[in-house]
Amino acid sequence: MRSYQTRKGFWREAVALQGSITVHVLPSILFFGLLGSIVCAVAWFTQHMFDPSFTLDIRPLGFAGAVLGILLVIRLNAGYDRWWEARTKWGGIVNQSRNLVISAMAYGPHDSEWRENVVRWTAVFPYVAHLSLRSEQPSAETGNLIGIERANELAEANHMPSLVALRLAELLQDATERFAMDGFAFMQIDRERALLIDHIGACERILATPLPRIYSITIRRFILLFLLILPIALLHISDTVWLIPVITMLVAYPLLTLDQIGVELENPFSEDNLSHLPLDDISANIERNLFAMSELKPTKAP
Amino acid sequence: MRSYQTRKGFWREAVALQGSITVHVLPSILFFGLLGSIVCAVAWFTQHMFDPSFTLDIRPLGFAGAVLGILLVIRLNAGYDRWWEARTKWGGIVNQSRNLVISAMAYGPHDSEWRENVVRWTAVFPYVAHLSLRSEQPSAETGNLIGIERANELAEANHMPSLVALRLAELLQDATERFAMDGFAFMQIDRERALLIDHIGACERILATPLPRIYSITIRRFILLFLLILPIALLHISDTVWLIPVITMLVAYPLLTLDQIGVELENPFSEDNLSHLPLDDISANIERNLFAMSELKPTKAP
Amino acid sequence: MRSYQTRKGFWREAVALQGSITVHVLPSILFFGLLGSIVCAVAWFTQHMFDPSFTLDIRPLGFAGAVLGILLVIRLNAGYDRWWEARTKWGGIVNQSRNLVISAMAYGPHDSEWRENVVRWTAVFPYVAHLSLRSEQPSAETGNLIGIERANELAEANHMPSLVALRLAELLQDATERFAMDGFAFMQIDRERALLIDHIGACERILATPLPRIYSITIRRFILLFLLILPIALLHISDTVWLIPVITMLVAYPLLTLDQIGVELENPFSEDNLSHLPLDDISANIERNLFAMSELKPTKAP
Amino acid sequence: MRSYQTRKGFWREAVALQGSITVHVLPSILFFGLLGSIVCAVAWFTQHMFDPSFTLDIRPLGFAGAVLGILLVIRLNAGYDRWWEARTKWGGIVNQSRNLVISAMAYGPHDSEWRENVVRWTAVFPYVAHLSLRSEQPSAETGNLIGIERANELAEANHMPSLVALRLAELLQDATERFAMDGFAFMQIDRERALLIDHIGACERILATPLPRIYSITIRRFILLFLLILPIALLHISDTVWLIPVITMLVAYPLLTLDQIGVELENPFSEDNLSHLPLDDISANIERNLFAMSELKPTKAP
Amino acid sequence: MRSYQTRKGFWREAVALQGSITVHVLPSILFFGLLGSIVCAVAWFTQHMFDPSFTLDIRPLGFAGAVLGILLVIRLNAGYDRWWEARTKWGGIVNQSRNLVISAMAYGPHDSEWRENVVRWTAVFPYVAHLSLRSEQPSAETGNLIGIERANELAEANHMPSLVALRLAELLQDATERFAMDGFAFMQIDRERALLIDHIGACERILATPLPRIYSITIRRFILLFLLILPIALLHISDTVWLIPVITMLVAYPLLTLDQIGVELENPFSEDNLSHLPLDDISANIERNLFAMSELKPTKAP
Incomplete structure (x- = not known):
């Protein structure tokens, strides 16, 4: 049974290796990075070939991302409620x-x-x-x-x-x-x-x-859609093309992590899950x- | 009874066909795409005829969309609570x-x-x-x-x-x-x-x-209103007209899906509903x- | 007792006449439209007379609107909780x-x-x-x-x-x-x-x-204040003056509707209220x- | 015991004098207006003397304000829950x-x-x-x-x-x-x-x-900090200096009011508090x- | 047992020394200020050496910050619920x-x-x-x-x-x-x-x-990541380099404070914690x- 966090606990947890979920979502993050690169390459190629020059504003996507984030936070909360009910x-x-x-x-x-x-x-x-x-x-x-x-x-x-x-x-x-x-x-x-x-x-x-399947399917589809559109939208606000996959991965990291924690908290009994009950x-x-x-x-x- | 999601479950669910709600909201999405095209055509025609050149900023619409999204997330949560209470x-x-x-x-x-x-x-x-x-x-x-x-x-x-x-x-x-x-x-x-x-x-x-009827009527009217105004507003930030119906549909997809899931979760007993209780x-x-x-x-x- | 919504229910409810709250908030919406016109007229007149040319950015108002929207959504949720508790x-x-x-x-x-x-x-x-x-x-x-x-x-x-x-x-x-x-x-x-x-x-x-009176007084005052400032702020992002009352009414519609539904749900017993319990x-x-x-x-x- | 709001209640409450909290937060609002004026004067003076011309974007402050607003709304909700539990x-x-x-x-x-x-x-x-x-x-x-x-x-x-x-x-x-x-x-x-x-x-x-003291201290410190930074940030988006204290006060009004209502609802028994239980x-x-x-x-x- | 806040309590609490959490998060805030300076220095140096001139828009970061803030507010709320349950x-x-x-x-x-x-x-x-x-x-x-x-x-x-x-x-x-x-x-x-x-x-x-460890690890990692990226992003909207560590610290302050309060409220029994139960x-x-x-x-x- 781990003891309570002391006030110095911030740094210890911020860089913790053990008990972290990051390693489990890393493959998906990298995949989205790759996907981002491909999408960029194709979009850039298309643009230079045919010059359609469509000007798309990134900002509405920011709002979409905020709503998606809130959806994930609410789902995380539902997962936590189950975990706490089990306890x-x-x-x-x-x-x-x-x-x-x-x-x-x-x-x-x-x-x-x-x-x-x-x-x-x-x-x-x-x-x-x-x-x-x-x-x-x-x-x-x-x-x-x-x-x-x-x-x-x-x-x-x-x-x-x-x-x-x-x-x-x-x-x-x-x-x-x-x-x-x-x-x-x-x-x-x-x-x-x-x-x-x-x-x-x-x-x-x-x-x-578990949480209703339509719920989790939908959330994951929204994440997928969002991360596919993101690199295209980024093309138009940044001329530094090599930055785009990096940003895509930086955005994918919290989204995928929040999604994964929601899933981990769903089953608080299995010892395979991080944060299972002792x-x-x-x-x-x-x-x-x-x-x-x-x-x-x-x-x-x- | 489906088993719990494994950590590799992200991709399986993100592209799942079975148990998805997408197919049920597709007609409405396409309809909004069509509506978007018509609205654009009319607006574009009017603009070129009489050149009223009204300059409308898209961003306030972003805030409206965020609030609408949060309203849908809260409603989804109420639906989930009912589902969980039934369980x-x-x-x-x-x-x-x-x-x-x-x-x-x-x-x-x-x-x-x-x-x-x-x-x-x-x-x-x-x-x-x-x-x-x-x-x-x-x-x-x-x-x-x-x-x-x-x-x-x-x-x-x-x-x-x-x-x-x-x-x-x-x-x-x-x-x-x-x-x-x-x-x-x-x-x-x-x-x-x-x-x-x-x-x-x-x-x-x-x-x-079911959820109070004024609640669901209002939400759907907000969605309708939002998706009707959206193409007009998009006219002024994008010169690529053919993109507008596409974006409208991309925005309609999460809104209509969240609305539909809220409805599905309302009745957890009927076998017609996805995610009914076993x-x-x-x-x-x-x-x-x-x-x-x-x-x-x-x-x-x- | 109305039956559950079918999946085709979206359009029926989005354009429903019966059981809608719109008709009850319409006078207030129109009044805010009128108020918007007056505010615009005065502001426009002042500006052309003395040319103070104050440049005010609309965007912070967007954030205020978002917070106001969330406040209304949370209040709506509290109203729904009462309604559901009564049921x-x-x-x-x-x-x-x-x-x-x-x-x-x-x-x-x-x-x-x-x-x-x-x-x-x-x-x-x-x-x-x-x-x-x-x-x-x-x-x-x-x-x-x-x-x-x-x-x-x-x-x-x-x-x-x-x-x-x-x-x-x-x-x-x-x-x-x-x-x-x-x-x-x-x-x-x-x-x-x-x-x-x-x-x-x-x-x-x-x-x-009922909900605490200071709660509802405050919310309504925020709405009033927001809808009074809105036309002034819009003056500076749109040159199309006739659009301003229209936008004001479009913004007033969801705000006043959400406020009114919150009130309707407060008393689930009276037959005068829409969505009263059967x-x-x-x-x-x-x-x-x-x-x-x-x-x-x-x-x-x- | 006041009766339920009728549908015409919007205007009566929006301009109500009795039972309003506004009068209690007015001194603080005016004080922030004064503070805003001073901050502006100093900043303006500094800028014209040494011309440091720092260009600060107002928009991130908008996000901070939104999060602060949501924090206040959540706290208000906790206060309401206590009030309702008491009832x-x-x-x-x-x-x-x-x-x-x-x-x-x-x-x-x-x-x-x-x-x-x-x-x-x-x-x-x-x-x-x-x-x-x-x-x-x-x-x-x-x-x-x-x-x-x-x-x-x-x-x-x-x-x-x-x-x-x-x-x-x-x-x-x-x-x-x-x-x-x-x-x-x-x-x-x-x-x-x-x-x-x-x-x-x-x-x-x-x-x-009462609510945990660290909770309320922190919220009030955030409000203070936010309202001190606001005039400085406004300096850079508006050339109309006399508008800045006005806007500061307009922003201070909802923040301080939401904070005060949260406090009022904490003690539902005292007759000194507005909205005490009958x-x-x-x-x-x-x-x-x-x-x-x-x-x-x-x-x-x- | 402290008495209830009077209506004059705002200023007393906004500047309170005793019972404040600020002093406990100050070291981390200063550290992030330092980190911000270093990041700026490196970025500025790199930019002037090789002039990669990548143009990154700050605004998407605003949305990320808003979602992070909401995540912290929701966590704070969960901590408060535990505290209240204990009481x-x-x-x-x-x-x-x-x-x-x-x-x-x-x-x-x-x-x-x-x-x-x-x-x-x-x-x-x-x-x-x-x-x-x-x-x-x-x-x-x-x-x-x-x-x-x-x-x-x-x-x-x-x-x-x-x-x-x-x-x-x-x-x-x-x-x-x-x-x-x-x-x-x-x-x-x-x-x-x-x-x-x-x-x-x-x-x-x-x-x-305590709250699930993956939950708190993740939140702290998000904060760390956000505060590392922030100075880089700020470089591109402000030419006043000395302002960047200041802004970083101003952003770090609420984030770290909200995180710390969430932790304090987790254990309402220990007398070491502020806001423990009497x-x-x-x-x-x-x-x-x-x-x-x-x-x-x-x-x-x-």
């Missing part, structure tokens, strides 16, 4: 896990096996949730928490988080039936359990639903919290 | 269906017929919800889940989702009366059932309420989930 | 009405008189809510649903929706006391009833609270729904 | 008061003293809430509602609204213990009571937390509502 | 603390030791919450409230707020078991307790999750409130 839902998993265990410890039966089971199954939920979001198989942590056998059972489930929630619900039912847990206490704990399903469901929604850290943190609260020894034994 | 409500249907069945399995009576009925009626809700949103008749899936007879009964209902919710409520009442299900468990399950009605009601609200996939997914959890065999038999 | 609250009335009747039918006493009363008093809530929002007296529908006598009693109430909610609460109390309805079922139904009051209260808040349709729809669910005959008899 | 919370106080009394009347004990007490203490909550927000002492209305003695007791409380909520809670406890009110009914009523504390707490948060009207309205519902005589006797 | 969650801690104590006083057992314990442990929650957010050890206030011994126990906890919530839950369980507190009252109080965990969890989320004041205020309500003497004795 909020994971924060909810943290909160509900804590509340579930606090209430179980205070209001649940004193049976030590039951208590241990509740802590272990609650602690396994975040691991299972992010395995499910990344379509991975149960990991070592899962086995440590609930035993290899049940971890394998989980691995075969159609939807792992639902199965964990079902096991927790069965534990609550057990507490009510066998240990005569109070109905009001049951209700409070079950509400937290049900919210866990709401949170993971919201994350799955974010994962399964789900492993959060899960491990929840586990430590829950075990500390229940005064159980921290994991490593089923 | 969120469907995510809620997923969550509530899961929670309903988890709680019913854990806290409900052990009677196997009751359990099967709860799963089947819960699984039928999403199908019925999207049939209702698309004004279609119950499909094969509905019949498979609850039997032809009850499916026909549904088909005649004034509001299908309400009838399914009523049947679920009757099952809960049955559990309480016949099988003495705990009151607290009843309350938890019934809350999920009630939320199903809230979610479908929200989707119906989105379906029944309601069939979501419904089938819920069904698989619920049957897996209840350890019933997956459908295909009433 | 959402009415959607909530639909949902809560349905849930109230579903739960009453499933969990309530089997006494047919009680059931009919619940349905009738629930169905009357939306009618009473919109009468209250429009400050109208109870209508024929109200009388049909709950009888003339009680409708008259309602008409004299200080706050009609509260009285309906009180009657519903009394019915619930009756069910608990006389028919021994389960406490948990009571709670679920009462929650829906309480939400009805929240929804109507939210609508009354929207109705009673409250009558929604109420009738709820009534049909509720009666269908309760298998009562649809209205027309107290 | 929404007060709407919540209305809703919860109504629901509390409806439920108490329907489900509470029939003891007439208890009922009167509930109505009186609920009706006093909004009065006490706005006294607390404006740091005022209990008013005549408070005394009328709950008697002078208890009003004095309130006046000495550390936090008046909490004390009223405590009294309401004691009434509910009394109903449960003495009159055997149903537990479910208790819960429904208590939830409304608890929400009253949430609403007033939210208003106190808005009151106690808390007295809302409180009196709640009182009338509650007394009508409970069929008590409207106030004026302890 | 809202702390407002929630205030509300839930009050409601918890109100309900405990009204519905809880009359045992004076139990009552004192509830008040003390509730009052310690906000102190512990902000110690935990600032990674500090329990302070004197904590010891005063719950005794040195328990304060030390807290200091060793894995997550202090969870431990306090657990102690509160144990007190509630104690009330139910030993003093036969009503189940409905238990539920109402426990809901407030559970919300405390939700609020502190949300604050921890805000603390642990958590100490809020905590002390809650303590005073709770003790006043419970009629206990205000602290200072365990």
Whole structure:
């Protein structure tokens, strides 16, 4: 988990190599530079051959670029909102896990096996949730928490988080039936359990639903069109032809970068994406919290 | 369900044919090209006849275009918000269906017929919800889940989702009366059932309420006005007359496209619209989930 | 309820007469045209008399216009948000009405008189809510649903929706006391009833609270100032004096229209406003729904 | 409570005197005019003495002004959001008061003293809430509602609204213990009571937390800087020196006004601010509502 | 807690020294001034040596600057939203603390030791919450409230707020078991307790999750690029070379300031940041409130 930026952070980030998106958009930028050169060459050739001498003013293109930029900024903002919503839902998993265990410890039966089971199954939920979001198989942590056998059972489930929630619900039912847990206490704990399903469901929604395709297709087509027209328009305000591909690339750089960041932020769960959420850290943190609260020894034994 | 864009996705989308809106706005673009030609011809003719030589600066039009573009971007954003709200409500249907069945399995009576009925009626809700949103008749899936007879009964209902919710409520009442299900468990399950009605009601609200008509009329009138004035203004900054219809069309393209996407996103349920939500996939997914959890065999038999 | 726009809708709306706001801002536009002419005349006269020859650049005014346009767009957006919130609250009335009747039918006493009363008093809530929002007296529908006598009693109430909610609460109390309805079922139904009051209260808040007056005064003053300065500034970029009032009107048109739409959207309940919500349709729809669910005959008899 | 704007409202508001913010920013505007004159004089003098003839283009300043304008518009929007949130919370106080009394009347004990007490203490909550927000002492209305003695007791409380909520809670406890009110009914009523504390707490948060100081300091410094540079830049596009202070003032007017409105909207409770919320009207309205519902005589006797 | 701005506040803030961010971005501004001088020198030298005479128009850069400015404004807004969310969650801690104590006083057992314990442990929650957010050890206030011994126990906890919530839950369980507190009252109080965990969890989320790193890296790289190109572009519109570093610094000032404020607002808890939330004041205020309500003497004795 990276720490907050200090006030000296400007220069460190402005020239950062790691975690930068620049390297991923570089091929497209260079391609647009090349395209710009070709467009210029053709236009220049045509002009000198037939001298059509069309005089086109660059400025309206500036307005078009501003609107395109604002469109990209708004889209970036939508991507950020999704990313933040995903983080909020994971924060909810943290909160509900804590509340579930606090209430179980205070209001649940004193049976030590039951208590241990509740802590272990609650602690396994975040691991299972992010395995499910990344379509991975149960990991070592899962086995440590609930035993290899049940971890394998989980691995075969159609939807792992639902199965964990079902096991927790069965534990609550057990507490009510066998240990005569109070109905009001049951209700409070079950509400937290049900919210866990709401949170993971919201994350799955974010994962399964990229921005509308017509939205992203259109934005990219606008960028393409804009960067194709730009060199032609530049021909008429600059006599220094070799500058044109350079300017085209300088304009392509922010446009393509903003577009790419919007895409990166769409899926905050995949570890392939820059700026993905630190789900492993959060899960491990929840586990430590829950075990500390229940005064159980921290994991490593089923 | 399309997968997330990879980093190489820029070019694939920038030149995509399928799922593009361009083809739908092309006639209007061409029409504005034609209109631009006519306006130019008339203006050019008038000018050469009577030589009024009015000198109009193009630049204020640039500002007008920028504001118009921002208006369209904001409207597009409102459309996207509706689309995302619709998706969120469907995510809620997923969550509530899961929670309903988890709680019913854990806290409900052990009677196997009751359990099967709860799963089947819960699984039928999403199908019925999207049939209702698309004004279609119950499909094969509905019949498979609850039997032809009850499916026909549904088909005649004034509001299908309400009838399914009523049947679920009757099952809960049955559990309480016949099988003495705990009151607290009843309350938890019934809350999920009630939320199903809230979610479908929200989707119906989105379906029944396009953006205010004065909003969309005004935007389109602004576009029309802008694209009519544009060729006249261009006459005075370019001597290359044949370029004017081309530029008009280049400006019309993003304006009309942004307007059209805003409209497409307004109704996220209709399969006629690009970028509609994959309601069939979501419904089938819920069904698989619920049957897996209840350890019933997956459908295909009433 | 108008249907969604088809893809051919652009031209139909761009030239629509009905539902357009243009006719309402036309007098102001013409007035600004006249004002522009006068300003021009005076300025032109002054200039030729004393030849002060002040050279003012139009372009900064373009930026001012852009900021003014964005301010109007943001305000329009705030108006739309209110409109959409009002619609959402009415959607909530639909949902809560349905849930109230579903739960009453499933969990309530089997006494047919009680059931009919619940349905009738629930169905009357939306009618009473919109009468209250429009400050109208109870209508024929109200009388049909709950009888003339009680409708008259309602008409004299200080706050009609509260009285309906009180009657519903009394019915619930009756069910608990006389028919021994389960406490948990009571709670679920009462929650829906309480939400009805929240929804109507939210609508009354929207109705009673226009945008802050300093906000709207300021915007209109900016528009006035801008449109007064515009003709003077235009004098110096165009020698074609007769064009200046035309351009002033062309600029006044979008500014005044955006301002007026923002105002229209502020009060989504009044039938005088374009784009008001179809409250009558929604109420009738709820009534049909509720009666269908309760298998009562649809209205027309107290 | 002012009524909604009619369509003829444009001119009335554009030239309104009352409720306008203009008079409050006028001194600063004039000061910037003076400053502009001085800056011009100095610059003009320097230029004629040493003829440095620096040629500075005004246009980049236009972009800076546009960004500054947008920053102010966004800040204004944040101020409006706070204002609207405050209004929404007060709407919540209305809703919860109504629901509390409806439920108490329907489900509470029939003891007439208890009922009167509930109505009186609920009706006093909004009065006490706005006294607390404006740091005022209990008013005549408070005394009328709950008697002078208890009003004095309130006046000495550390936090008046909490004390009223405590009294309401004691009434509910009394109903449960003495009159055997149903537990479910208790819960429904208590939830409304608890929400009253949430609403007033939210208003106190808005009151106690202006926008971040670095935010407002920065905006004002940008405005200052912009208005100091503006006259220098204007020197080079206009030869009519006497026009420069006029233009400076015309630019200062919208900037300072937008800044001031943002500040006014920050505190929606103080009666010193234009566009403060009509808390007295809302409180009196709640009182009338509650007394009508409970069929008590409207106030004026302890 | 600073008071609200009066209408005379403009000048006081525009020239404020304390609480200003300017001093922190000054080094970077000066550095860009230097860089601008160097870039100019090199460019000027190159131009006079080889006379490439490339003519580059400054205006497209204006549009780029406007988009960059808008990007910064939107980011600033996202930072403000986080800051406001953090404040809202702390407002929630205030509300839930009050409601918890109100309900405990009204519905809880009359045992004076139990009552004192509830008040003390509730009052310690906000102190512990902000110690935990600032990674500090329990302070004197904590010891005063719950005794040195328990304060030390807290200091060793894995997550202090969870431990306090657990102690509160144990007190509630104690009330139910030993003093036969009503189940409905238990539920109402426990809901407030559970919300405390939700609020502190949300604050921890805000603390642990800065804006996505690719977002901030990209913005800073855009600023760097823009400020490097700016002097070159200025060379061609101004012959007064000494003005160029000045203008560069004038442009760098708002860009770097907006960037820095966005960063400051990201972490609203650290006292190192300007505009951090007054958590100490809020905590002390809650303590005073709770003790006043419970009629206990205000602290200072365990």
